[in-house]
Amino acid sequence: MTKIDKLKEKFLRKPRDIKFSEVRTLLEHSGFKNTRTKGSHFFFTDGVKRIVIPSHNNKVKKVYIEEIIKILDMEE
Numbered sequence: 001m002t003k004i005d006k007l008k009e010k011f012l013r014k015p016r017d018i019k020f021s022e023v024r025t026l027l028e029h030s031g032f033k034n035t036r037t038k039g040s041h042f043f044f045t046d047g048v049k050r051i052v053i054p055s056h057n058n059k060v061k062k063v064y065i066e067e068i069i070k071i072l073d074m075e076e
Contacts, residue, residue: 014069015065020060023065023068032051
């Protein structure tokens, strides 16, 4: 099992909060690029879809984890 597979499984458990670095890794592996940063808000796009992820204290809240799961079609 690869690091990305383990990370996807962690996302599917929908933890209360997750590290921003893990979010960035998963999004970049899925073809998204950080196109802009304004304060604590990071804008990612793959050319079609766009998602804004706020990061406070290097944590991302559960609501954004759920949004990432939907955007990446990871739902079971």
